[in-house]
Amino acid sequence: MNIEEIIIKRLSEEHLSEEESAFFDKWYQNSSNREYYNDLLKIRSGIIASQVKERIDKRKAWNQVRPARKISLIRTLLKFAAIMILPLSLGVFLLIRENKQEKVVYAEVPVQPGKKQAVLTLSSGQQVMLADTIVHVNEKGMVISNFPDKELVYKIMNDTMKTETIYNTVTVPRGGEYKLVLADGTIVWLNSDSHIRYPVTFSGNTRQVELEGEAYFEVAKDVEKPFIVRMNEYNVRVTGTQFNVRNYSNESLATTLVEGGVQIERKGKVDRLRPGQQAVLENNEIRIRVVNVEEQVAWRHGAFGFTQCRLENIMEELARWYDVDVFYMNQQVKDYHFSAWFKRSSSINEVINILEKTKKISLDLKGRILTVKDISRN
Structure with missing residues (x-):
């Protein structure tokens, strides 16, 4: 397998096969590989941040960088970032030489709520x-x-x-x-x-x-x-x-009805919702279920609401709001389920403290990278 191709797929937020995930996890355990990948994540965060000014096709963007050697990948990403980001408000990239070796330095502001x-x-x-x-x-x-x-x-x-x-x-x-x-x-x-x-x-x-x-x-x-x-x-x-x-x-496409009535139209078929129901597209079919509306629309009222939600889904929500990248040291933690409710104005450290009280995971924030580790089996 080509680790560079797998890295680009991860940075593009594309789905990895089980074999690719296992290959990447094994590669990532090496400390130098981990440092290298984290540098790439920082650059990626900056490029995504440029969406404040311009909407970017991420896959198309990352397809421009498929070099064979590690250092050329970083250099190409930096050049791309410099072109796309220009005056980046969320951080500054520097490429410096130390004993003839190039090193990425990324200075950024603290993580803030959206x-x-x-x-x-x-x-x-x-x-x-x-x-x-x-x-x-x-x-x-x-x-x-x-x-x-x-x-x-x-x-x-x-x-x-x-x-x-x-x-x-x-x-x-x-x-x-x-x-x-x-x-x-x-x-x-x-x-x-x-x-x-x-x-x-x-x-x-x-x-x-x-x-x-x-x-x-x-x-x-x-x-x-x-x-x-x-x-x-x-x-x-x-x-x-x-x-x-x-x-x-x-994610699966979902529509939640708060009041009144809506109809879901797909391929000539019509499904009608009543208040409190949600239409979800799963396995190419519309499934209608009763949900906790207050939880589903908590974001609209300045809160996060999770009841027995998969950790991966929770972290995706937090990543979008706090603009961070999440990495899992242990893949099995993605399927852990948690319940939590907190304000969107909460600092990311407050959120970390809430999630760590479960005694199942630890969260380590460095820059804009949030690493999740399983501690329930220690």
Whole structure:
């Protein structure tokens, strides 16, 4: 097996076979290999951080770096990072020589909880950073405003847009969240690492948006013009209700209904949900189950809620919010189940302390790398 290919797949967040995982785990036990891989993780964190300014196809990006030797992989990644990141706010890369050997030095700010931040991409391709400053943008008859309470609001000023459909995109990076009010009054809360594309004003017989990541929708009622959330695997159709959609690439697509009614449309088949139900795509089939809604939408109210959840799922959620990379010293810990509830404003050290109280795992944070170790068998 080619360890460089396996490394690139891991950095691209692609699924590894059991053989590849075992091969990597054995390789990683060597201290020099572990130091090398952690350097690559730091560089990867910086590249992902650049999504604050630009959405990147991670797999396409990593496909550009397939060298044969370790040092050339680091050098290539550094060059790529320098091109993609430019003024990186989350850290600085340095390549120094010590006794004719090259070493990566990465200086970064402490890990912080996520915050209100996003990037608005206009129909022209212009990108506008949405953070603490107030922004007013005119988009061909539509005024787009970023208000002090950090929500993006669309307001039609004239009728010039009725003849054409103009799309905007809001991208929320890892370590971010944002609130968006569409032209019809629908409110959308976007979670970390999420991306929504939508028309700045709705025309025709439907109101359609496209979503990647997670969002909570409070849809303005309009029985004559259904609201549709389009995704790769299925669509969600409503006329006015509240629901949560979770559409991350490495998870099962899930829609949770809070109130009202929604219907799931897939391959000509329609499934209807009642409040408290969730539709999950598993094994290429829609399965409907009753869930704890409060837990499923806890993020919308500034909290994390986990009840007997797999540790791997918990860590993926934390990784997106705190913008860290997680490494498991023992693969079996991924299947451990935990229950926990804490505020999203909690420091990562507070979260670590909560999880370590189980006496099953230890968590070690160095830079932006969080290492998980099984201690239950010691």
